[in-house]
Amino acid sequence: MKISILKSYLNESIQHVSKAISSRTTIPILTGIKLDVSFQGVTLTASDTDISIQSFIPAEDSDRTVVQIEQPGSVVLPAKFFVEIIKKLPSDEIEMEVKEGFQTFIRSGSTDIQMVGLDPEEYPVLPSIEEDQVISIPGDLLKTMIKQTVFSISTQETTPILTGVLWNLTDNEFKFVATDRHRLASRIAQLDNADGIRFSNVVISGKTLNELSKIIPDQNSRVEIVVADNQVLFKIDRVLFYSRILDGTYPDTSRIIPTNYKTELIVDTKKLSESIDRAYLLSREEKTNIVRLQTLENGTVEISSSSSELGKVTEQLEAVELKGETLRISFNSKYMLDVLKVIESEQLQISFTGAMSPIIIKPVDNSRCLYLILPYRTTN
Amino acid sequence: MKISILKSYLNESIQHVSKAISSRTTIPILTGIKLDVSFQGVTLTASDTDISIQSFIPAEDSDRTVVQIEQPGSVVLPAKFFVEIIKKLPSDEIEMEVKEGFQTFIRSGSTDIQMVGLDPEEYPVLPSIEEDQVISIPGDLLKTMIKQTVFSISTQETTPILTGVLWNLTDNEFKFVATDRHRLASRIAQLDNADGIRFSNVVISGKTLNELSKIIPDQNSRVEIVVADNQVLFKIDRVLFYSRILDGTYPDTSRIIPTNYKTELIVDTKKLSESIDRAYLLSREEKTNIVRLQTLENGTVEISSSSSELGKVTEQLEAVELKGETLRISFNSKYMLDVLKVIESEQLQISFTGAMSPIIIKPVDNSRCLYLILPYRTTN
Numbered sequence: 057m058k059i060s061i062l063k064s065y066l067n068e069s070i071q072h073v074s075k076a077i078s079s080r081t082t083i084p085i086l087t088g089i090k091l092d093v094s095f096q097g098v099t100l101t102a103s104d105t106d107i108s109i110q111s112f113i114p115a116e117d118s119d120r121t122v123v124q125i126e127q128p129g130s131v132v133l134p135a136k137f138f139v140e141i142i143k144k145l146p147s148d149e150i151e152m153e154v155k156e157g158f159q160t161f162i163r164s165g166s167t168d169i170q171m172v173g174l175d176p177e178e179y180p181v182l183p184s185i186e187e188d189q190v191i192s193i194p195g196d197l198l199k200t201m202i203k204q205t206v207f208s209i210s211t212q213e214t215t216p217i218l219t220g221v222l223w224n225l226t227d228n229e230f231k232f233v234a235t236d237r238h239r240l241a242s243r244i245a246q247l248d249n250a251d252g253i254r255f256s257n258v259v260i261s262g263k264t265l266n267e268l269s270k271i272i273p274d275q276n277s278r279v280e281i282v283v284a285d286n287q288v289l290f291k292i293d294r295v296l297f298y299s300r301i302l303d304g305t306y307p308d309t310s311r312i313i314p315t316n317y318k319t320e321l322i323v324d325t326k327k328l329s330e331s332i333d334r335a336y337l338l339s340r341e342e343k344t345n346i347v348r349l350q351t352l353e354n355g356t357v358e359i360s361s362s363s364s365e366l367g368k369v370t371e372q373l374e375a376v377e378l379k380g381e382t383l384r385i386s387f388n389s390k391y392m393l394d395v396l397k398v399i400e401s402e403q404l405q406i407s408f409t410g411a412m413s414p415i416i417i418k419p420v421d422n423s424r425c426l427y428l429i430l431p432y433r434t435t436n
Numbered sequence: 437m438k439i440s441i442l443k444s445y446l447n448e449s450i451q452h453v454s455k456a457i458s459s460r461t462t463i464p465i466l467t468g469i470k471l472d473v474s475f476q477g478v479t480l481t482a483s484d485t486d487i488s489i490q491s492f493i494p495a496e497d498s499d500r501t502v503v504q505i506e507q508p509g510s511v512v513l514p515a516k517f518f519v520e521i522i523k524k525l526p527s528d529e530i531e532m533e534v535k536e537g538f539q540t541f542i543r544s545g546s547t548d549i550q551m552v553g554l555d556p557e558e559y560p561v562l563p564s565i566e567e568d569q570v571i572s573i574p575g576d577l578l579k580t581m582i583k584q585t586v587f588s589i590s591t592q593e594t595t596p597i598l599t600g601v602l603w604n605l606t607d608n609e610f611k612f613v614a615t616d617r618h619r620l621a622s623r624i625a626q627l628d629n630a631d632g633i634r635f636s637n638v639v640i641s642g643k644t645l646n647e648l649s650k651i652i653p654d655q656n657s658r659v660e661i662v663v664a665d666n667q668v669l670f671k672i673d674r675v676l677f678y679s680r681i682l683d684g685t686y687p688d689t690s691r692i693i694p695t696n697y698k699t700e701l702i703v704d705t706k707k708l709s710e711s712i713d714r715a716y717l718l719s720r721e722e723k724t725n726i727v728r729l730q731t732l733e734n735g736t737v738e739i740s741s742s743s744s745e746l747g748k749v750t751e752q753l754e755a756v757e758l759k760g761e762t763l764r765i766s767f768n769s770k771y772m773l774d775v776l777k778v779i780e781s782e783q784l785q786i787s788f789t790g791a792m793s794p795i796i797i798k799p800v801d802n803s804r805c806l807y808l809i810l811p812y813r814t815t816n
Binding site for chain 1: 514516517520521524525526539540546547548549550551552710711713714717718721745746747748749750751752753
């Protein structure tokens with residue numbers, strides 16, 4: 057293998073695939089990044105077995121020569137050192153040559169690097185995926201859907217299935233659900249190109265979705281999603297992102313969402329967020345995060361928290377609309393703030409079915425998001 | 437105590453004094469910030485016994501009413517909660533009232549806070565300082581002197597005196613020295629207003645100097661420094677910053693700086709810095725940080741590092757000037773990078789007295805800075 061390559065392209069690809077490098081891998085070859093050079097260009101691959109990322113650098117891009125290939129070939133290079141040193145090379149021109157025993161020579165400007173390479177034959181082969189079920193979705197929409205649900209996953213490895221986000225697709229309705237048994241987030245998107253495609257119980261690790269989010273460009277991108285038996289493949293531009301589907305059956309969450317409400321409240325999202333944030337500051341010191349919401353007679357709500365050591369915070373908040381029974385309810389303010397952070401609507405609706413029943417939060421202008429928080433059972 | 441105060445002023449003062457709050461204090465009252473209200477304004481005090489910071493908020497500032505004082509008085513409020521909640525209050529107008537048992541009521545917009553206050557009589561009295569020895573120095577110069585020396589202090593509590601920066605003043609020459617026995621940094625400034633004032637062996641904790649730096653504004657400020665027996669007081673605008681002087685005698689470092697050199701090298705600071713940074717990347721993986729510098733015949737130097745597992749980095753660097761004996765020397769690249777980060781000159785001079793003797797680094801256009809790094813004794 058012998059090439060000359062532009063630093064900016066190599067660096068961008070390295071940044072993409074390095075998201076699959078785990079520092080805790082027990083398989084030595086997976087601490088490396090694999091380079092495969094053909095006359096078409098260079099393919100970089102990294103994997104931690106749960107996810108694998110592949111990025112392709114074409115020999116030419118918009119009539120510009122990106123890679124000059126003198127001799128094709130492959131090598132696996134130590135990821136951490138490779139990632140950092142390429143970023144810091146002095147010139148945009150990088151020459152790379154693999155000699156015997158996979159010794160790799162990298163030259164840029166007046167810098168010479170000799171790197172101990174590994175045998176690419178030892179590198180695991182990526183899964184081959186049947187491309188029967190392919191959907192396509194705008195990149196920014198997928199990122200939003202991830203952001204609006206992934207914070208509600210469980211972090212406890214004792215229930216692995218809940219560390220993922222559940223995906224269902226039926227009748228062009230693509231739905232994400234995440235829950236840690238104390239709260240739930242769900243988001244639906246309408247697709248226009250998924251006629252006849254349906255799947256259910258596709259659960260993808262939240263950690264994986266966060267990494268995927270970082271790779272999706274913010275604007276004008278589309279992501280193709282291929283769903284297979286135990287793998288999902290995301291195609292983003294020149295990047296292929298493979299993820300394992302979590303084993304197990306996701307619990308049915310539809311029954312815990314109340315359908316009749318006794319108290320309904322519409323408030324300004326930002327004002328509620330600021331009020332709860334102040335009450336949270338105090339509740340955090342008590343390590344309970346308990347904040348209380350109470351409806352008052354004059355169409356306002358009172359948000360409060362108290363700490364035996366520090367004192368009390370009391371907030372008056374005017375409702376845009378308040379109807380139904382009077383209510384006094386306690387909840388985890390951190391959970392509420394997590395929801396308020398991802399709601400994009402200026403106003404939101406909170407619906408209650410009594411002090412012991414789930415709290416339902418929805419943006420007023422968007423019926424596609426739904427959040428649920430279980431209340432605390434407190435004596436006051 | 438009953439006042440109405442502008443949030444922006446209160447917040448700025450809180451930010452200043454809170455730098456003296458330690459989360460590890462064993463004295464309960466010192467977890468608080470003391471407020472003293474007179475008809476002139478409000479004084480905030482915080483202390484961790486090593487440092488104490490006082491900030492004054494005047495009742496009026498440039499004809500603007502900052503504090504309306506209805507009733508003077510004092511209280512100590514829990515620092516962490518106070519610091520965070522004031523920042524997040526909804527209105528710029530804050531009312532504060534201390535009632536019986538030091539219960540403190542804070543109101544801003546539609547937010548009501550009740551805070552458990554403590555008795556200000558329990559708060560330690562700040563040291564009174566004889567203002568015999570007062571010098572004045574531009575704030576940005578003091579910040580630079582701190583930055584250019586403090587990184588060389590020792591972090592080992594076994595030699596407490598070396599965790600500080602040594603200050604000497606004689607003949608208007610103000611000198612800072614820091615060393616951890618493996619490296620040394622010194623910086624001199626010429627004062628124009630310190631006639632007849634001299635002191636030596638004034639050692640101030642590096643941690644304290646870092647906190648002080650954060651309080652000094654970047655431009656157009658002057659700092660007055662009062663040196664007393666075991667305390668130093670810094671006056672910055674409306675802030676008083678008290679620091680303990682470390683006990684003990686600072687070692688004499690003058691004899692370890694060589695006066696005759698065998699090899700002298702002038703190089704571009706940025707180019708050297710980038711070369712060493714790349715070599716450092718590899719040396720860091722070996723956890724030794726060892727980098728080698730070698731003079732070549734053609735007026736260039738070679739910077740290199742190697743790792744048995746990963747490979748080798750070799751850098752060619754053209755010297756601006758290179759004279760004297762040929763040399764091959766190994767040193768801690770992290771220490772060298774620390775020096776290169778704070779040198780403001782475009783070129784620097786490195787002087788050697790052989791492979792086993794201290795390396796001396798100076799900016800070429802400024803004889804007021806001097807850095808020393810001890811070499812590694814390696815076999816190759």
